[in-house]
Amino acid sequence: MTNDIQRNISLQPYNTFGVNVSCRQFVQVSEEDQLPRLFESGLLTKDFFVLGGGSNVLFTKDYDGLILQMSNKGISHFIEGNFIYITAKAGEVWNDFVWYCVSRGFAGVENMALIPGTVGASPIQNIGAYGTELMDIFYSCRAFDTTTGLFTTFNNEDCKFTYRDSIFKSTYKGRFIITSVTYKLHIHHRVNTSYGAINAELQKRGISSPSIRDVAETVAAIRVEKLPDPSTIGNAGSFFKNPIIEAKQLKELQREYPAIVFYPLEDNRVKLAAGWLIESCGWKGKVDGNVAVWKNQALVITNLGQASGTEIYTVSSKIMNDVYKKFGITLEREVNVL
Numbered sequence: 388m389t390n391d392i393q394r395n396i397s398l399q400p401y402n403t404f405g406v407n408v409s410c411r412q413f414v415q416v417s418e419e420d421q422l423p424r425l426f427e428s429g430l431l432t433k434d435f436f437v438l439g440g441g442s443n444v445l446f447t448k449d450y451d452g453l454i455l456q457m458s459n460k461g462i463s464h465f466i467e468g469n470f471i472y473i474t475a476k477a478g479e480v481w482n483d484f485v486w487y488c489v490s491r492g493f494a495g496v497e498n499m500a501l502i503p504g505t506v507g508a509s510p511i512q513n514i515g516a517y518g519t520e521l522m523d524i525f526y527s528c529r530a531f532d533t534t535t536g537l538f539t540t541f542n543n544e545d546c547k548f549t550y551r552d553s554i555f556k557s558t559y560k561g562r563f564i565i566t567s568v569t570y571k572l573h574i575h576h577r578v579n580t581s582y583g584a585i586n587a588e589l590q591k592r593g594i595s596s597p598s599i600r601d602v603a604e605t606v607a608a609i610r611v612e613k614l615p616d617p618s619t620i621g622n623a624g625s626f627f628k629n630p631i632i633e634a635k636q637l638k639e640l641q642r643e644y645p646a647i648v649f650y651p652l653e654d655n656r657v658k659l660a661a662g663w664l665i666e667s668c669g670w671k672g673k674v675d676g677n678v679a680v681w682k683n684q685a686l687v688i689t690n691l692g693q694a695s696g697t698e699i700y701t702v703s704s705k706i707m708n709d710v711y712k713k714f715g716i717t718l719e720r721e722v723n724v725l
Contacts, residue, residue: 391415392413402441402444403622404617407695408448414453416455416456417458417478434451434453437507437564438456443512445725462474462483471493474567477568478506480506481504481509482503485603494573496570497578497599497606499606500607507567512556516606516610517584525548525570530565551628551721578602579602585605585609613684614683622688625661627718630659630661631656631659633657635655637659644667664713665706665718666685676694676702688702706718
């Protein structure tokens with residue numbers, strides 16, 4: 388197994404911010420059976436980090452441990468009753484999984500088209516976009532326990548999903564390595580176009596009765612327009628979570644900021660648009676050294692080419708400070724900071 392370990396390699400090609408850091412050890416896992424061997428060798432008892440597509444991580448320094456990248460591939464499905472069960476291996480690109488479903492007429496994931504990253508990361512982050520979250524379609528995942536050396540299965544309830552969060556980011560952070568995920572889609576699922584931006588784009592295209600392909604293509608077009616391509620401009624998509632506050636606090640904010648953008652939730656809570664808060668503080672399109680906030684979406688921080696992870700982190704802290712000073716709202720970073 389140690390023959391598969393690379394040493395002292397640059398992680399610049401493996402993170403979408405394009406930050407030039409290195410790691411002491413690096414291994415790509417293309418088959419599940421590599422994990423028990425890594426466990427037996429003792430490499431999983433020390434510092435390690437599981438890297439998917441590198442689209443939700445900010446490296447602020449060299450990583451003095453093992454970077455483990457899941458690269459296993461494969462998607463399969465079966466139909467039982469009114470449901471379609473689709474299993475994808477962790478190394479599959481998320482958008483490839485979405486189009487596997489769309490091309491077969493399986494509805495339920497089309498609103499999450501073009502989200503960067505891999506299948507294995509999807510339950511950890513409880514990814515979501517345009518009115519749909521991973522927790523809505525998640526059935527189970529298979530994971531390797533790095534404390535026992537055994538494989539186990541988590542169902543939806545086990546994962547304790549909340550907004551952009553799961554048990555894998557809290558209680559079990561750093562313990563389990565997800566190797567595959569199974570999703571459960573309803574045969575008679577109705578397309579969800581409730582999100583305003585989707586409706587507006589569909590109207591532009593003259594589509595009144597959209598198919599799931601129409602929705603997926605529309606969402607992809609919106610994302611391309613709003614978000615920079617990480618292959619040319621280093622970024623990790625949305626850098627911050629949309630903050631959730633009590634409805635009472637919203638009413639207080641509306642007195643001074645009547646145009647504040649929000650989305651109603653249950654239990655007298657609302658989700659604020661972090662992008663609106665950041666833009667209101669003058670950060671949209673702003674350049675700070677080697678770092679810039681994207682001109683089309685204030686949630687996105689970009690690397691202009693030579694920025695270090697520390698520089699990017701510092702700019703994110705400035706943004707957080709400004710939002711807190713103006714609105715009394717504490718933003719939370721969505722990316723993993725290492």
